[in-house]
Amino acid sequence: MAGLLVIHIAAALAILWWRGRVGRRAFLVGSVGPLAVLVWAIFQASGISAGTPYVQRIGWVPSLDLTFDLRVDAYSLAYLLVIAGAGVAIFIYAARYFSDGSRVPTFAATMTIFAGAMVGIVVSDHLLSIFVFWELTTITSYLLIGYDDHKAQARSAALHAALITGAGGLAMLGGFVLLADAAGSYLISDIVSQPPAASTAVTVAWLLILLGAVTKSAQFPFHAWLPGAMSAPTPASAFLHSATMVKAGIFLVGRLGATATATADWWQPVILVVGFITMVIGGWRALRQTDLKLLLAFGTVSQLGFLFLLIGSGSAKLVFGGLALLVAHALFKAALFMVVGTIDHQAGTRDIRRLSGLRRSMPGTFWTAVAAAASMAAVPLTYGFVAKEAAFDGLVGKETTMIAAAAAASILTVVYSARFLIGAFGPHEPGQEPAGPEAPVARSALLWSPLVLAGAGIVLGFAPRLVLGLVDNATVAVTGVAAAGKLVLWPGLVPALGWSALSLAVGAVLVARPPRVDAAVGAVGTLADKLPTGEGTYRRALPALLTFADRSSGILQNGSLPAYIAIIVLVAVALPAAAVVGDLPPLTRPPGGIALEWMLGALIVGAAISLVFVRRRFAVVILLGGVGYGIAGLYAILGGPDLSLTQLLVETLAIALFAFVLRHLPGTFNEAVTARIPRIVVALTVGSFVFAGGLLANTFRGGRAVADSYLAQAVPEAAGSNVVNVILVDFRGFDTLGEITVLVAATLGVAGLAVPALRMLRREG
Amino acid sequence: MSSLRGSAILEAGVITVSGPLLVFSVYLLFAGHNQPGGGFAGGLVAGIALLLAWVAGGMETVRRVVPIRAGVLLGFGLTLAAISGFASMFAGLGFLESGYLEFSVPGVGKVKVVSALAFDMGVYLVIVGMALGLVRVLGEDETLDAEAAS
Structure with missing residues (x-):
């Protein structure tokens, strides 16, 4: 299973490696990814459908107990088949759609990575790996939408999508952490089998996760990024905005819907309301578009609303209908997007008002569009009808307002489906310059890819048994109960048929x-x-x-070094102080020191106090050095030769470096000592805190467990008798590695800052 | 500072001292595993030696003492430290866990080489690189003058 993800990465790398020569065939290379997933899913289908999920666990940092958990049950399998099926068709289509261009291979590689990330979302069992793949789709979709980066509109659309879905993703991460904390596990399978008890934290977690799903699946009120994202090249729109990315949010609410319903009673109403509003707004806005692609985009928003409320509801009958519709939607919407792509490719426009005579010049594409649009409008004899029947069947018996709203959205769907067909293949509007194809469509993927998907929508209408098992098992996998739903061409005279007939009839009247x-x-x-x-x-x-x-950032990053340091040290004081204040035990005074300690102490304190009153910079540096040397002396007396040596050397080097810098600065501070009062206050606060902290640490000084174990292990484990050095290079070697990395970065930073600054000083002086 | 450079006594003294200081810094590096010292302290001593070299003869002298660029030392040191950590893993130990080799060299006696020494050398190089970098950036008057003049 993990190998499938590797195949996507390998395909993308291969494309990039040969990007100079591969041209638009890059998409054929990329199609290896979805193809492998499709083959894998078909081979695993019977076993997984029988109720045994495919599970794989890879420990990638065993010592930290970090694992990469994959789990494919029937629910994931349904999405895998949709993603991979649509993916293969669209990748092959894209290989014909694009002309060879220097940026096409990069685009293909990005799309391949996107496909892999999408697979990653649906097969991950670990919440954090879902999040990682989720954000990977955000990033790659940003690149895909902004492909035409010379157009300001494409750039801003890409940013819009990335901001909305990225912000939602971050909210979702917060929700994941809270949820995992409450449930005691990051594994979805654990959370679903042992749901956390209802609590405020869990409520907040569900809200945040819902926010992630709502933004990703373009639900009201965050739906606006999806129509904007239509500035992506059409194959990307077909893949991202019909079959995959926008389904990620639906996948998530479906996966967690039953658990959420059980622990939060507001979940189902919220999902239903959000879904219905999205559904109606999307359908309505679709009626008013003149760009075929935007029409489809708003139609997608509408369909996503329906899928969202059905699959997210956590109720078996609705989920069943939703999953049936999910398959239908992927088939007809991907096909229709590709049809738009073909029209755009051949006629050079997708404006309803200008397209003319396409029915005669593009008959194959026309019939493809008819089949797909019929499925979208849920005309009988199509799979779209079968699926919508299942959805209506689930809604019957719920509140009448719900089913009426669904019917209203269905009427809108019928009208905009017809508008699509008439607009694309009918005559142009009077007063507009007509546009038709410059050349007939070659018998190529531009024709076949959408035809296969649209055809599947018809075939499944007559043989819904092919998907019944899949949908049924997927429903059981997330809700735990069988929906006993039906997928049939002729359901008999049931209420659901009435609603379907009503929607179609009203829709037909409006169209006529x-x-x-x-x-x-x-x-x-x-x-x-x-x-x-x-x-x-x-x-x-x-x-x-x-x-x-x-x-x-103007307030927080104001460029004043003293302000930064004050903020940092005061926060460092305030947080621990707040933790101990109130229950502070009586502090014990450590045993009194020898005369030499007192003398050194007096030297340190004296130097520190005089620092405040000195005006010459060089004297300040010398006094600072005095403080440091005094401390080094204390270390030596207290038995820390290593510390003492290092402190001494650091002080020496620091004074010398100060001297370097002082050459470029005025000899004295020209501020009054009174201006230093705020800084003196900060320094006194920090000083007394450290003093109290020292006493506190001394009071609580317990056993010597750590020290003794280090002393005991130094020679046998690390063959060194200087335990300080052994700690630095072995026991805590990782810390040292981190520290020298910081030193390297700091040196580069100083060089980067000092060179231009000194150059400026020299020029002025 | 330039006034200091006029002093012949200082110059002679500094040159006399900085050589032994460098030797002492290497001693600290090697002795560190069993006695006070180590890569950090050793590197600092070498850094001080470089500073003295600068005081004695400016960047010219510093470059004669260490004819390598600071960036190379920094990069090489960090890489060495990281690699020594991974090398332990290949030997079946944990990351940065040290192993050791004991053998006898004729005329010297038993010598024990600890793998952590490589790590400590990395630390040493990073510290020397840092000192060299700072001296170069803050002390290079000549190029600045040349640039300001151009």
């Missing part, structure tokens, strides 16, 4: 009277336009966010 519909849509539209839209809100929120970031 386009002028009146347009007038009505226009009238309501002028009213609706006054409401805030998702895009508008985002456009207003973004500058506000940037201004806030600007101001807050």
Whole structure:
């Protein structure tokens, strides 16, 4: 299983390695990834469907108990098949869609990585690895949407998608941590089998996770990034925004829906309301688009709303309908996106008002579009109809408002499906310059890829048994109960059929009277336009966010070194002090020192106090050195020759380096001593805190367990009798490695800062 | 500082001292495993020696003492330290866990080589690199003058 992820990475690397020669065939190389997943899923299907999940655990840091856990049950399998199936078709399509260009291979490699990340999301059992793959899809989708980076619109759309889904992802990470903390495990399989008890933390966790899913799956009120993301090249839109990325949020709510419903009673209502609003808004906005791709995008928002509420509800009958619809949606939506791509590719536009005569010049594409749009509108004899019946069947018996809302969205779906077909293949609008294909479509992947997917939507309509087992087992896998749902072409005279028939009939009537519909849509539209839209809100929120970031960093990063140091040391004092204040035990005074200690102490304190009153910089440096040498002396007396030696050397080097810098600075401070009062206060606070801390540590000085074990092990384990050095290079060697890394970075930093600064000083002087 | 450089006594003294200091720094590095010292202390002593060299003869002298660029020392030291850590893993030990080899050299006697020495050498090189880098950046007046003039 993990090998499948490696195949994606290897394919992407291979593309990048040969990017000079591979051209658009890069997509064929990339298709190896989804193809491998598809083959694997088909071979594993019978075993997994029978109820034995495929489990793989790879310990990658065994000593820290970090594992990489993969688990594929029937629910994951359903998504795997959808992702891989659509993936193979779209990759092959993309290999024909693009022309050879220097950036095409990079695009293909990014899409391959994206496909791998998507597979990673659905097969991970560990919450944190889900998060990592989740963010990987965010990053790769940012690159894919912003492919046309010379267009400002594409860049801002990519940023919009990345900001919204990235912010949601971060919220989700917080939710994961809280959830895992409450449940005692990061493994989803554990959390689902032993749900955490309801508590405030768990409620917050579900809210945050829901936020992640809502943003990723483009649900209201965060749906606006998805239509914007249509500036991606069409194959990416077909893959990301129909079959995969937007399904990630649905995958997550489906996976956790039953558990969430059990521990939070608000989960189901919230999911239902969010889903319904998304569904209706998406359907409505789709009616008003003139760009075929945007029409599909808003249609997708609408469909995602429906899938979200069905699959996230945690109720077996709804999940069953939702999963049936998920498969249908992937088939017809990927096909329709590719149809749009083909039209755009051949005719050079996808504007409904200009396209003309495509029905005759592109018959194959036309019939593909008819099949897919029929499935989308849930016309009988298509798989879309079968799936929608299952969804209606699940809703029957719930509240009537819910089913009425679903019917309303279905009516909108019928109307925008028809609008798609008529707009794309009908005549152009009067007054617009007509556009048609410059050349007939070659019998290539541009034709076949969408045809296969759309055809599958018809075939499955007549043979729904092919997916029944998959959908049924997937439902059991997440809800624990069988839905006893049906996937049939003719359900008999049941209420669900009534709702389907009603939606179709009303939809057909509306389609048959386009002028009146347009007038009505226009009238309501002028009213609706006054409401805030998702895009508008985002456009207003973004500058506000940037201004806030600007101001807050202006306050926090004000460039004043004394302020930084004051903040750092005061926080370092306040946090531990807050922890011990209140129950401070009586402090014991350590045994009194010898005369030499007192003398050194007096030297240190005297030097430190005089520091405050001195105005010459060089004297300050010397006094600082005096403090340091005094401390080195104390170390020597107290039996720490190594510490003492190092302290002595560091002080010496530091004084000398100070002297270097002082050459470039004025000889004296020209501030009054009174101006130092705030800094004196900070210094006194820190000093007394450290003093009290020392006494406190002395009071609680318990056993010598650590010291004794180090002393005992130094010679036998590390063959060294200087235990300080053995600690540095062996026992705590990792720390030392970290420290020298910091030293290297600091040296480079000093060089980077000092060279230009000195150059400036020289020029002025 | 330039006034200091005029003093012949100081210059002679500094040159006399800095050679033994460098030797002493290497001694500290090797002795560190069993006696006070180690890569950190050794590196600091070498750093001080470099500073003295700068006082005596400016960057010219520093470059004569260590004809290597600071970045090379830093990079090499860090790499050496990291590699020695992984090398322990290949020998079946934990990361940075030290093993040792004992053999006798004719005329010297028994010599014990600890793998941690390589790590400590890395530390030593990083510290020397740091000192050299700082001296170079803060002490290089000549190039700055040349640049300011150009």
